[in-house]
Amino acid sequence: MVWAILSIKVENKPGILFKVTHLFRSRNFNIDSISVGVTEDKKYSRMTITTIGDEKQITQIVKQLDKMIDTIEVRRLDVNNSVYRELVMFKIKVNKPEDSMEINKLASAYSAKIHDAKKESIIVEMTATPHQISAFEELAKKFGLKEMARTGITALEREEHEH
Amino acid sequence: MIGATALMKSLEKEGVKEVFGLPGGANLPMYDELGKSNIRHILVRHEQSAAHMADGFGRVSRKPGVCFATSGPGATNLLTGIATAQADSAPMVAVTGQVPVAMIGKDAFQESDIIGMANPALKYSYQPRTPEEIPTMVKQGFYIAETGRPGPVLLDIPKDVQQNEGKFTFPDEVRVPGYHPWADPDITNTARAVELLLSAQKPIILAGGGVIISSAFAELQSIAELLMIPVVTTFKGKGAFPENHPLSLGPIGMHGHAEANKLMTEADCVLAIGTRFSDRSVGTFAEFEKNLKIIHMDVDPAEIGKNQTTSVAVVGDVRASLRIFGKMLMDKAVRTSDDNPWLKHVKEVKQYWRENLKIHPGEMGAAKILRKLRELLPNESIVTTEVGQHQMWASLFFDAIHPGTFFSSTGLGTMGWGFPAAIGAKTARPDVPVVDIAGDGSFNMTENSLATAVLEDLPVIVFLINNYSLGMVAQWQRTFYDRRMVGVDLKKCPDYVKLAESYGAQGLRAQSMDELDSAIKTALKSDVATVIDIPIDPEEDVLPFVAPGTGLKDMILPS
Numbered sequence: 001m002v003w004a005i006l007s008i009k010v011e012n013k014p015g016i017l018f019k020v021t022h023l024f025r026s027r028n029f030n031i032d033s034i035s036v037g038v039t040e041d042k043k044y045s046r047m048t049i050t051t052i053g054d055e056k057q058i059t060q061i062v063k064q065l066d067k068m069i070d071t072i073e074v075r076r077l078d079v080n081n082s083v084y085r086e087l088v089m090f091k092i093k094v095n096k097p098e099d100s101m102e103i104n105k106l107a108s109a110y111s112a113k114i115h116d117a118k119k120e121s122i123i124v125e126m127t128a129t130p131h132q133i134s135a136f137e138e139l140a141k142k143f144g145l146k147e148m149a150r151t152g153i154t155a156l157e158r159e160e161h162e163h
Numbered sequence: 164m165i166g167a168t169a170l171m172k173s174l175e176k177e178g179v180k181e182v183f184g185l186p187g188g189a190n191l192p193m194y195d196e197l198g199k200s201n202i203r204h205i206l207v208r209h210e211q212s213a214a215h216m217a218d219g220f221g222r223v224s225r226k227p228g229v230c231f232a233t234s235g236p237g238a239t240n241l242l243t244g245i246a247t248a249q250a251d252s253a254p255m256v257a258v259t260g261q262v263p264v265a266m267i268g269k270d271a272f273q274e275s276d277i278i279g280m281a282n283p284a285l286k287y288s289y290q291p292r293t294p295e296e297i298p299t300m301v302k303q304g305f306y307i308a309e310t311g312r313p314g315p316v317l318l319d320i321p322k323d324v325q326q327n328e329g330k331f332t333f334p335d336e337v338r339v340p341g342y343h344p345w346a347d348p349d350i351t352n353t354a355r356a357v358e359l360l361l362s363a364q365k366p367i368i369l370a371g372g373g374v375i376i377s378s379a380f381a382e383l384q385s386i387a388e389l390l391m392i393p394v395v396t397t398f399k400g401k402g403a404f405p406e407n408h409p410l411s412l413g414p415i416g417m418h419g420h421a422e423a424n425k426l427m428t429e430a431d432c433v434l435a436i437g438t439r440f441s442d443r444s445v446g447t448f449a450e451f452e453k454n455l456k457i458i459h460m461d462v463d464p465a466e467i468g469k470n471q472t473t474s475v476a477v478v479g480d481v482r483a484s485l486r487i488f489g490k491m492l493m494d495k496a497v498r499t500s501d502d503n504p505w506l507k508h509v510k511e512v513k514q515y516w517r518e519n520l521k522i523h524p525g526e527m528g529a530a531k532i533l534r535k536l537r538e539l540l541p542n543e544s545i546v547t548t549e550v551g552q553h554q555m556w557a558s559l560f561f562d563a564i565h566p567g568t569f570f571s572s573t574g575l576g577t578m579g580w581g582f583p584a585a586i587g588a589k590t591a592r593p594d595v596p597v598v599d600i601a602g603d604g605s606f607n608m609t610e611n612s613l614a615t616a617v618l619e620d621l622p623v624i625v626f627l628i629n630n631y632s633l634g635m636v637a638q639w640q641r642t643f644y645d646r647r648m649v650g651v652d653l654k655k656c657p658d659y660v661k662l663a664e665s666y667g668a669q670g671l672r673a674q675s676m677d678e679l680d681s682a683i684k685t686a687l688k689s690d691v692a693t694v695i696d697i698p699i700d701p702e703e704d705v706l707p708f709v710a711p712g713t714g715l716k717d718m719i720l721p722s
Contacts, residue, residue: 011341019282026283056468063465069287069307069342 003032004058005084005155008047008065009073012038016070020047023068029053029061033086033130033152044072048084048154077157084155088133089115090124093144103143110136121146166294167192167325170258171200173301176333179229181205181590182258183216187233188273189260192325197231205590205619208611210237212583214244215609218253219587222570223545225376227254227308227316228587234260235273238319239280243577245315246284250574251399252376254313256304263323264292278319286314290321294329299337306337311344312463313376345462348479348487356434356458356475357491363432363456365505366392369415371444372399372573373437373461373481380404380566382485383436389492391499392434393509395423397444399573400437402563412513413562416444417709418555422516424707424715426509432456437481439463440470441574442711450714460484521721522560523703526676529556529628532697535676536598536626537561539683544568544596545588549581549605552634555705557600579608585623586616596687598624603653604633613666616692624686625663625694630701631655638704663694672696 010016017036024031032050039046051061058076065074077084094100103122107114112126126136130153137148164172170193174182181203186194197204207213210232217228232241238259248255262271278288287307289300297320304316360366374383383403387394387410394404395412398419404411413420415427427433435457438444445451452471459466459473460481467476477484522530533556540546542564548554548571563569570588572580585599599606606627616623630637637651663670669691673679679697686693706721 015278018279022282060465060469063467063469067463067465069339072341 001052001054002058003050003052003079005077005079005082005153006049006051006062006065007075007077007155007157008049008071009039009044010047010070011072012043012045013070016045017047019068019070020049020065023064024061027060027064029057033150035152035154037154048152050153075157077155082155082157084129084153085127086130086133086153087125087127087151089149090137090140090145091121091147092124092140093121093146094119095143099143106136106139112136164331165192165326165328166291166297166320167196169294169297169329169331170301170320170325171196171202172331173298173333174202174229175200177301177305178226181220182229182231183207183213183220183587184231185210185213185233185237186231187237187260189234189262189322190231190237190258190325191260192322193231193258193260193320205615207583208614209609210240211243211579212609212612212615214241214255214257215247215577215580215583216587216590217255217257218244218248218580219547219570219584220591221248221254221313221587222251222584223588224591225254225309225378227256227305229256229258232257232259233273234262234277235275237273238277239275242281242284245281245317247572247575247577247580248315249284249286251572252313252372253315254309255315256308256318257315258318258320260325261290261319261321264321265323267321278317281317284315285317288317288319290319291324292321294324294327295331297324298331298333302334303337303339307339307342345480345483346464346478348477348484350487352475352477353484353487354491356460356477357488357495359456359458359475360390360432360434361497365429365431366390367427367430367433368392368394369427369433369435369438370394370396370400370403371436371438372397372403374400374403375567377437377462377480377482378567379436379482379485382482382489384408386485386489386492389489389497389499391501391503391506393426393506395419395427397438397441397573398558398571401558401571402565402567402569405564405566406562407564412509414558415715417446417711418558418705418707419709419715420516420559421520421707421718421720422513424709424718425516426512428714428716430455432458434458434460436460436485437462439466443573445471446709446714446717447712450716523700525700527674527679527697527699529553529699529703530560531676532628532679532699533557533560533600535679536600536683539680539687540596540598542568544598545570545585545592546598546600547571547581547585547588548600549602550576550578551602551605552630552638552703552705553600553602553628555635556628559705561600578605580605582606582623582625583609583612586612586619586621589621589623593621596624598626601625601627602634603627603629603631603659606659607653610662613663613668613692613694617667622690622692624692627659627694627696629659629696629698630703631698632701634701635705637701641704642708659694659696663692667691669693670696672698674698
């Protein structure tokens with residue numbers, strides 16, 4: 001099984017997100033994460049979908065997405081040659097006054113930002129790879145994780161090397 | 164001009180001469196304009212039949228058939244027909260009425276989110292929010308429905324959009340940025356395909372429905388004859404290659420011909436053309452591709468590698484691909500003699516099974532009645548089938564000789580498809596006899612289309628192989644459930660002769676071969692729709708049979 005990042009340029013029209021997700025459901029594929037937003041050209045949106053499957057399944061997903069009339073371009077990004085990040089918010093419990101300091105230290109170690117520091121909880125925001133987010137999540141669990149919200153991955157492939 | 168007028172004008176510009184449908188509250192403006200247009204309306208008694216008629220029309224004419232339904236239940240009744248067309252890649256444009264824009268999402272009377280419901284069964288869909296959008300959507304919809312791998316397109320038009328005035332422009336050309344229906348066949352891959360096929364010791368050609376859709380009959384036949392390679396088909400590909408041809412082995416699959424299944428499993432290389440390798444055709448995927456090199460030609464890139472691992476793939480319209488393939492063979496000046504050991508073996512196996520396959524001993528056994536039909540029916544006649552035992556008997560015992568004259572619901576397996584599809588086919592080809600080879604269980608589902616056949620003067624013939632049961636299910640219960648028969652006995656109800664007569668159609672019953680002979684002749688001469696009720700032994704099984712989850716080599720033969 002491999003983890004793949006699919007970058008899908010679609011027409012910026014209503015109902016297309018529904019069709020794309022419906023395709024995953026009806027073809028028995030799995031969506032690991034999804035994020036959607038408009039591109040540099042307002043006529044188009046970009047969906048970034050991460051999925052897990054064997055090579056044959058992922059090839060099929062790309063072909064089925066490509067076949068959709070609303071998709072303009074479907075690319076499987078090279079994971080090793082792409083910048084991919086996810087934004088996440090953690091609401092972490094503050095059990096005792098020292099926790100605040102600890103959470104602050106942890107956040108700065110991960111270049112995360114502190115928001116809404118209250119007596120009972122602190123909201124931490126970070127933009128990172130899924131791997132870093134999981135690592136932070138494990139550490140945050142020590143204090144108690146009240147809530148977590150993730151955006152799903154968004155990604156762009158790096159340009160070819162210049163010679 | 165209002166939206167409904169723009170719709171009719173757009174349909175006329177697309178060359179539409181007839182629509183199949185049923186009016187209701189939300190499509191009244193369309194019907195009002197339909198009445199004023201030159202388009203013929205063929206009234207159905209249930210919207211499912213309208214979709215099947217459009218489907219039958221589309222498969223025969225290779226132009227999208229058009230069906231109309233109102234919102235809510237009218238639209239949902241189309242669903243089975245839309246899904247059937249999608250499964251068999253049939254061109255169709257379905258036009259539904261929808262509640263007014265301001266009422267959408269308010270759970271209005273007869274509101275259903277038909278685009279949401281039908282989405283996975285559609286090639287594409289449109290819901291105009293202003294009347295001005297209609298002409299472009301119609302133009303694009305027809306283009307999408309009939310090009311590349313054909314399929315159903317839905318146009319869901321809110322009632323106020325039908326009624327509102329607008330300034331209309333009718334486009335002469337369409338551009339759909341994300342749609343690339345035909346790739347040019349890759350020359351390198353085609354050359355590799357030629358090399359691979361020529362290097363095979365035991366080559367075979369597998370022709371699928373794509374050969375019929377792209378009218379690649381002549382190209383296929385010339386390659387088969389040049390290389391002297393035997394041809395099997397999928398069930399959907401039945402009629403892609405003349406079944407009376409010496410190289411024809413007939414369909415493979417769950418109820419394929421014994422010789423076709425046997426030789427398919429012996430082949431070392433297959434040229435598979437326009438097929439998606441359905442489980443009903445190939446059995447288990449892993450078993451099928453064992454020791455077999457697959458050359459796959461298909462218009463749909465997503466079919467390459469979906470079910471089978473291919474050695475060489477050529478993506479593109481199969482007719483274009485076969486032309487290039489054929490030209491490459493000509494340039495190589497390939498000559499194949501017909502005394503090679505594989506071909507000799509093929510001939511022996513074919514002859515053996517043609518002479519030795521055991522058939523039902525009764526006078527009215529399925530093989531005998533279908534061979535009688537073939538004998539009396541002109542070769543250019545169009546045949547549709549329902550779904551069930553009769554369908555598989557038709558596959559086994561009724562030879563499709565003229566190209567593209569045999570149509571069936573092969574993918575979705577929709578009972579009730581054959582009769583309305585035959586009416587649609589007759590609309591497209593009034594000059595030839597059209598016969599629905601039917602079973603009683605299936606015919607029951609859409610038999611009220613008799614009203615349409617009679618009143619619209621579309622005299623099709625229903626060849627009703629009547630075993631008073633849901634015969635295929637009964638066969639599986641006999642075979643896999645130790646004869647525990649549940650829900651399959653239809654108890655001689657209704658009387659199909661009386662039923663036909665009650666609609667003003669002709670009802671004939673044939674209980675002997677002589678009666679059958681005269682009934683078929685009478686039906687062929689008749690100018691009214693005819694049901695020939697042919698009672699048969701309800702215990703007759705369809706054999707050979709490849710049980711689900713097994714390979715073609717595990718075929719069960721008649722004992």
